[in-house]
Amino acid sequence: MSWRRPLLSAAVLIPLLAACSAAPQAAAPPAKPAAGFPYTVTNCGVRHTYQEPPRRAVTMNQHVTEIMLALGLEKSLVGTAYLDDAILPAYEKAYDSVPVLAKEYPSKEALLAANPDFVYGGYSSAFSAKDGRSRDDLGRSGIATRLNTEYCPTGSPSVDDLYREVRETGRTFGVPDRAEAWIRQARATVAATEKRLKATRPVSVFVYDSGDKTAFTAGGKGIGNELITRAGGRNVFADLDKAFGDATWEQVVDRRPDVVVIYDYGSTTVEQKKKRLLDDPALKDVPAIRNHRFAVMPLSDTVLGVRVPAAVDKLAAQLHPAAR
Known part of the structure; x- marks a missing residue:
């Protein structure tokens, strides 16, 4: 039986020695923030800091849906609602890839079932308090919100406000270059019309x-x-x-x-x-x-x-x- 004792000792010692000789595990480095983040923006009196782009957005009203699609953000959308008429042909394919939550505004329950981290409303009615969808209500559920600036309580919106709307949305979703490219083209279109009407x-x-x-x-x-x-x-x-x-x-x-x-x-x-x-x-x-x-x-x-x-x-x- 004496031959078994050294072998048994070796079987015990080898894993212990391996454990002792292994280098200590370094703590994982903190995740590097996405470029352009954190990003803080105040929209219609509501201030929010984004640590990263929203990943599960819902749009309510056609014009804000089309802003998102113009910026190529359909993969960031988990739902959309409320068209006034046909979506622009250039965005039809992208739009068809996004679930439609309701023909008009979804109920609060249907909205929350999509598990959004961001809700973008085109009209103030998108954030109806009586329907439980106010910006405060959604904020308490951990959902960031944006209201199209045409319906902020003060001010007379202009084409410059449109450029700001697109720019801030692009920044929020981490695609500022796409936003600036769209703005350059839009400015050129408006300038050409102005020249023709001089x-x-x-x-x-x-x-x-x-x-x-x-x-x-x-x-x-x-x-x-x-x-x-x-x-x-x-x-x-x-x-x-x-x-x-x-x-x-x-x-x-x-x-x-x-x-x-x-x-x-x-x-x-x-x-x-x-x-x-x-x-x-x-x-x-x-x-x-x-x-x-x-x-x-x-x-x-x-x-x-x-x-x-x-x-x-x-x-x-x-x-x-x-x-x-």
């Missing part, structure tokens, strides 16, 4: 969004007002201190617009809206009605999103066809 005189414009007893129209506080100005028009309801609001038909008659711009969306067609205006005897002497001067813009072209630069050019072509 010798034209502004025409007066009434926006007809909807309404029967009153006219729901574009006021002076939304990007729609700036779009009209840059397209060579003058919004006759620029004194309305909001993005959209009601005007009386008597005011429309008194302000005598040269052109009616019809916003195209929803179940009421452009032709139905035209008929309502043309059939109203009270409007028969309004120059735009008398001369059948109508322009048409999809609603999604008239909010603070990536369609604005091209929309300025499209509206300019309708207000000043001789300047093409």
Whole structure:
């Protein structure tokens, strides 16, 4: 039996010696922050610091969805909701890869089921407190939020605000170079339209969004007002201190617009809206009605999103066809 003892000792000693001779394990180095992070931004009064890009974003409203798609961020989206009309053809394939959470706004439960770490709303209604989706509510659930700056409580949004919207979204998601490339192209488009309109005189414009007893129209506080100005028009309801609001038909008659711009969306067609205006005897002497001067813009072209630069050019072509 004596031959077994040295072998047994060796069997015990070898792993002990190996353990003693092994170098101590160094602590793993802390993860290196992504380039451009941490990033702090204040949006509509809400300040947030991002340590890294959001990975599970949800967009609510078409124009902010299209901002994300224009920046090539569809893989960062785990859900989207609420289209006003068809998505831009350039973004259709990317859009089709993103789950649609609801035809309009999702319930709080449906939103949370997507497990987002970021929610991007286009209109203030996206963050409805009565539906449990306020920015404070979502923040308490650990979800960062952004509201399109057109619906911040103060200020009159401009094309420069669009550039800031795209820039800040690009920074938030770690793609600032894509944002700056988009901004350069957008500036070039707007500048080309401005150059073409240099010798034209502004025409007066009434926006007809909807309404029967009153006219729901574009006021002076939304990007729609700036779009009209840059397209060579003058919004006759620029004194309305909001993005959209009601005007009386008597005011429309008194302000005598040269052109009616019809916003195209929803179940009421452009032709139905035209008929309502043309059939109203009270409007028969309004120059735009008398001369059948109508322009048409999809609603999604008239909010603070990536369609604005091209929309300025499209509206300019309708207000000043001789300047093409």
